[in-house]
Amino acid sequence: MADDGMLMNFELGGGPLKPQVKFTGGSWRDRKRAQKSAKLGSRPTVERAGQDEDQRSAKRQRVDGHGPGRNAEGDSERGADFARKKTAEHGHAPGQKKGPGSGSRQVVSRLFSFNPEQKTTFEDEPEWKEPEPTNAPLLTVANFGSLTISSRLVDALAKMNLERPTAIQQKVIPHMLSSSSDAFVQAETGSGKTFAYLLPILHRVLQLSGSGDRRIHRDSGIFAIIVAPTRELAKQTHTVLEQLIRPFPWLVSTAITGGESKKAEKARLRKGVNFLVATPGRLADHIDNTKALNLGTVRWLILDEGDRLMDLGFEEDLKKAINALKQVQLSKTLSSGVSLDPLPDRRVTVLCSATMKMNVQKLGEMSLADATFLAAEKGDETAAEQKDEQAVHKAPAQLHQSHIIVPAKLRLVTLIAYLKSVFSRRGQTMKAIIFMSCADTVDFHYELLKIPDSGDVPPPASKDAENTSKTVAKAAYITSLASPEVVLHRMHGSLSQPVRTATLRSFSACKSPSLLITTDVSSRGLDIPSVDLVIEYDPAFSFADHIHRIGRTARAGRSGDAVIFLLPGTEEGYIELLKASGTPSPLSYESVLQKGLMSKLEFPVETTAKPEDGQNYHQKAETLQLHLEQRLLIDSKRLEMARNGFKSHIRAYATHTREERVHFDITQLHLGHVAKAYGLRDPPGGIGAGIDRKAQKGSKDSGKRAAKGAKAATKKDDDDSDDSDKQEPTKPARAMLMRKSRMLMSGASEFNIG
Numbered sequence: 001m002a003d004d005g006m007l008m009n010f011e012l013g014g015g016p017l018k019p020q021v022k023f024t025g026g027s028w029r030d031r032k033r034a035q036k037s038a039k040l041g042s043r044p045t046v047e048r049a050g051q052d053e054d055q056r057s058a059k060r061q062r063v064d065g066h067g068p069g070r071n072a073e074g075d076s077e078r079g080a081d082f083a084r085k086k087t088a089e090h091g092h093a094p095g096q097k098k099g100p101g102s103g104s105r106q107v108v109s110r111l112f113s114f115n116p117e118q119k120t121t122f123e124d125e126p127e128w129k130e131p132e133p134t135n136a137p138l139l140t141v142a143n144f145g146s147l148t149i150s151s152r153l154v155d156a157l158a159k160m161n162l163e164r165p166t167a168i169q170q171k172v173i174p175h176m177l178s179s180s181s182d183a184f185v186q187a188e189t190g191s192g193k194t195f196a197y198l199l200p201i202l203h204r205v206l207q208l209s210g211s212g213d214r215r216i217h218r219d220s221g222i223f224a225i226i227v228a229p230t231r232e233l234a235k236q237t238h239t240v241l242e243q244l245i246r247p248f249p250w251l252v253s254t255a256i257t258g259g260e261s262k263k264a265e266k267a268r269l270r271k272g273v274n275f276l277v278a279t280p281g282r283l284a285d286h287i288d289n290t291k292a293l294n295l296g297t298v299r300w301l302i303l304d305e306g307d308r309l310m311d312l313g314f315e316e317d318l319k320k321a322i323n324a325l326k327q328v329q330l331s332k333t334l335s336s337g338v339s340l341d342p343l344p345d346r347r348v349t350v351l352c353s354a355t356m357k358m359n360v361q362k363l364g365e366m367s368l369a370d371a372t373f374l375a376a377e378k379g380d381e382t383a384a385e386q387k388d389e390q391a392v393h394k395a396p397a398q399l400h401q402s403h404i405i406v407p408a409k410l411r412l413v414t415l416i417a418y419l420k421s422v423f424s425r426r427g428q429t430m431k432a433i434i435f436m437s438c439a440d441t442v443d444f445h446y447e448l449l450k451i452p453d454s455g456d457v458p459p460p461a462s463k464d465a466e467n468t469s470k471t472v473a474k475a476a477y478i479t480s481l482a483s484p485e486v487v488l489h490r491m492h493g494s495l496s497q498p499v500r501t502a503t504l505r506s507f508s509a510c511k512s513p514s515l516l517i518t519t520d521v522s523s524r525g526l527d528i529p530s531v532d533l534v535i536e537y538d539p540a541f542s543f544a545d546h547i548h549r550i551g552r553t554a555r556a557g558r559s560g561d562a563v564i565f566l567l568p569g570t571e572e573g574y575i576e577l578l579k580a581s582g583t584p585s586p587l588s589y590e591s592v593l594q595k596g597l598m599s600k601l602e603f604p605v606e607t608t609a610k611p612e613d614g615q616n617y618h619q620k621a622e623t624l625q626l627h628l629e630q631r632l633l634i635d636s637k638r639l640e641m642a643r644n645g646f647k648s649h650i651r652a653y654a655t656h657t658r659e660e661r662v663h664f665d666i667t668q669l670h671l672g673h674v675a676k677a678y679g680l681r682d683p684p685g686g687i688g689a690g691i692d693r694k695a696q697k698g699s700k701d702s703g704k705r706a707a708k709g710a711k712a713a714t715k716k717d718d719d720d721s722d723d724s725d726k727q728e729p730t731k732p733a734r735a736m737l738m739r740k741s742r743m744l745m746s747g748a749s750e751f752n753i754g
């Protein structure tokens with residue numbers, strides 16, 4: 001997906017709602033529906049809402065195959081009176097029994113009715129007291145010098161305000177200084193694994209150059225290759241390395257990553273480098289095509305974020321690099337006659353990760369020989385060796401985790417309310433990251449939450465400003481429009497590399513409170529100072545990814561908060577799993593709405609839905625939702641983005657790991673409710689009947705793919721013995737499952753995980 005195509009602005013400006021709006025894009029049915037809805041916009045809201053809702057309910061029953069009378073999770077065809085009655089029964093905070101909607105002229109979208117009930121009850125928790133951090137520098141160690149690393153390096157570290165090692169550094173540095181054995185390094189996120197492997201490498205390389213007599217230089221050869229799964233992580237590691245070697249100008253490092261000019265990289269490799277930081281694909285490419293890449297001096301191969309390297313399908317590229325290194329004969333001396341004795345007498349491979357998945361074992365088997373397990377604590381070491389999943393999935397103890405169970409219909413307004421409340425206290429939250437499942441979803445939420453056109457103003461002055469004109473903007477809804485303090489960023493893998501780099505730089509350097517909406521492309525290794533909050537709006541596809549996502553905060557002993565949004569129902573089961581990383585506290589969506597919507601609501605675009613004085617928070621939530629829905633109806637580009645976001649989200653939902661799909665069961669999703677969280681009044685066309693037609697017409701091939709998708713989505717794979725005691729889905733459930741699977745398989749090209 002080219003990002004430009006998604007970012008056209010079709011704003012109506014700040015003026016009143018225009019009765020004549022020309023709709024473009026989408027199918028003729030979509031345009032007709034949007035036109036009809038826009039016309040209805042001039043009628044009294046209550047009446048219109050009733051009609052919309054009834055039409056929607058009738059259609060939803062067709063789409064989802066629910067028969068009449070299905071009430072527990074789906075809206076029925078009954079009227080607004082019944083809805084209001086139900087509103088009093090469902091989802092209200094204590095003391096709100098009467099229904100805050102009563103008496104309002106704008107009770108319209110039935111946001112609070114027909115929501116599935118939360119199954120879990122939570123005990124009142126004692127107030128959170130932040131425990132001692134587990135990834136902080138150790139107070140018991142005097143300084144880095146006590147680990148016997150070169151005083152020149154200790155000075156360089158002091159210039160970076162680093163005095164004492166962390167627990168993993170205390171473990172890894174002495175090992176790598178004295179041993180030539182391979183190692184598996186496992187430690188919590190933000191515990192300083194990067195310095196843990198860089199410092200001993202540099203110490204030993206500096207021994208080659210004696211006391212600064214420059215016996216080695218840039219064309220003495222490559223001593224270490226560090227492989228990172230993403231371009232951002234490779235660049236970040238390279239930046240840290242550059243800082244460390246700044247006092248030693250005869251040493252040179254470079255980063256070779258996808259998305260950059262290969263020609264320029266070749267030229268740098270020809271000139272000579274001592275440390276190479278690379279993404280696997282680009283490294284394999286240079287091994288094949290760049291003669292100047294001489295591997296004879298390489299003594300260390302570091303595989304950072306090992307499980308992610310395997311997740312992203314880099315196995316073949318890694319094999320190529322590992323084999324190329326194995327085949328090259330190790331040089332013992334440099335052409336200048338300098339002996340390489342201070343370096344390890346064999347090639348050392350170090351595999352690093354905060355989590356350990358099965359695929360890491362495979363990578364270990366491919367790359368390591370008699371590896372030593374190194375973890376921060378002795379117990380963790382044993383656990384890592386015994387592959388104790390609980391132990392390798394711990395988050396830093398000081399990271400405060402919460403979960404919030406929100407019905408699908410209320411997700412968007414709850415997110416906005418939550419953001420409003422966290423950014424309301426000046427200085428409380430400076431940087432927050434929201435993780436979403438896929439690029440289309442990120443794009444939609446960014447476009448919806450920004451002040452229209454604010455990304456293009458003021459005109460781009462520098463190259464960075466040009467690159468961020470479509471990824472950085474001022475946030476609407478969250479703070480006051482008059483002084484929009486929060487700066488919104490978006491990042492995913494479908495953006496061009498210069499845009500990704502500039503956006504991250506902007507987020508990292510931003511002095512105002514800032515928010516990054518992103519995919520898992522930002523979940524690994526990224527070290528962005530002062531991230532106080534991580535929101536998992538869409539839960540991660542695997543528990544390991546969850547650990548890495550939340551690990552973007554609470555780094556190196558700092559505090560941090562993480563919140564995960566879950567749906568009532570099967571997703572509640574995920575909370576048990578979350579406990580492996582620390583017990584999350586429950587947060588009620590009612591209290592989030594109440595707190596967040598207490599302050600004034602301001603809309604960046606005018607629609608007929610307007611906040612009124614004296615509205616309570618339920619009414620405000622309804623008004624906000626209605627406004628967002630209306631906004632899409634008058635803005636065909638954003639409407640299209642909402643549809644794409646919705647479709648990609650549903651497809652992405654089916655890609656949770658097999659073990660976790662029991663909590664993220666696609667058959668349990670109410671498409672109409674999920675659509676509401678995209679500001680859509682209906683699930684987009686093409687899902688349901690259209691898809692059935694498509695599937696019937698489809699080629700044999702696509703039939704096979706659909707069946708495969710159904711198999712994946714059911715979690716009923718034959719080879720999954722753990723599932724053998726699970727019940728067969730009932731006939732209607734099976735039918736619904738097949739329909740949803742077909743929906744998933746259609747238009748797979750739109751599925752765009754970053």
Ligand SMILES: Nc1ncnc2c1ncn2[C@@H]1O[C@H](COP(=O)(O)OP(=O)(O)OP(=O)(O)O)[C@@H](O)[C@H]1O
Binds near residue numbers: 193
């Ligand atoms: N000894 C130390 N004292 C203070 N800060 C440190 C120390 N070591 C590392 N840091 C800082 O801690 C942060 C996290 O370091 P690093 O990125 O290496 O962590 P990590 O263990 O690789 O995390 P992740 O698993 O998330 O990739 C960085 O900002 C780094 O500068």
